[in-house]
Amino acid sequence: MKSLPIIGTVIVLAAVATMIGLGVWQLQRADWKNDLLATYEAASDQPAVSYPTVPVSEGAPYFRKSTVNCLEVLGWRAVSGRNANGQSGWAHIAHCKTSGGEGPGAQVVAGWSRSSDDPTWQGGFVNGIIAPDSQNVVRLVASEPVAGLQKSQEPSTDDVPNNHMAYAVQWFLFAGIALIIFFLALRARIGGATKA
The missing domain is CATH 2.40.50 (OB fold (Dihydrolipoamide Acetyltransferase, E2P))
Structure with a gap:
């Protein structure tokens, strides 16, 4: 049975952690933008x-x-x-x-x-x-x-862009997809080694 690919695993996990971090950052940006828009809404008064x-x-x-x-x-x-x-x-x-x-x-x-x-x-x-x-x-x-x-x-x-939530979802999806692809590749690797 083949061992876990250390370098590949580290690269994938680092990429997933980065994507999750970017998603969290976009959530924080969404909160900031919502507060800013509330300030803009109140500006007319x-x-x-x-x-x-x-x-x-x-x-x-x-x-x-x-x-x-x-x-x-x-x-x-x-x-x-x-x-x-x-x-x-x-x-x-x-x-x-x-x-x-x-x-x-x-x-x-x-x-x-x-x-x-x-x-x-x-x-x-x-x-x-x-x-x-x-x-x-x-x-x-x-x-x-x-x-x-x-x-x-x-x-x-309404003309002020506020798509941080969509970007956050996008980064979390990328992280999830990367993990799924990694686990599928790992499973195929282990399955191939077992048959051999």
């Missing part, structure tokens, strides 16, 4: 905050009300988005100068339209809600559109 002059993702005031004084529109970008009625089209984001040339300025979702053409808005005060932005950490979604645009869909916590 909080007082308005100053728009971040140098936005950082850690502790960003997402879903808080704020105001931006867009001194000058330096450029536009159109991204796929929805209006307040849920229709698909283009959200128009202005890159605004907010001070004497210092700092990154502000990203302002001025409104929505069916066309991707740049609006003619030159700037001004905008009230809105701070939302995540894939390129600039934060952006302000205007509560009232400007330049003849329609109102964009308000930011929602």
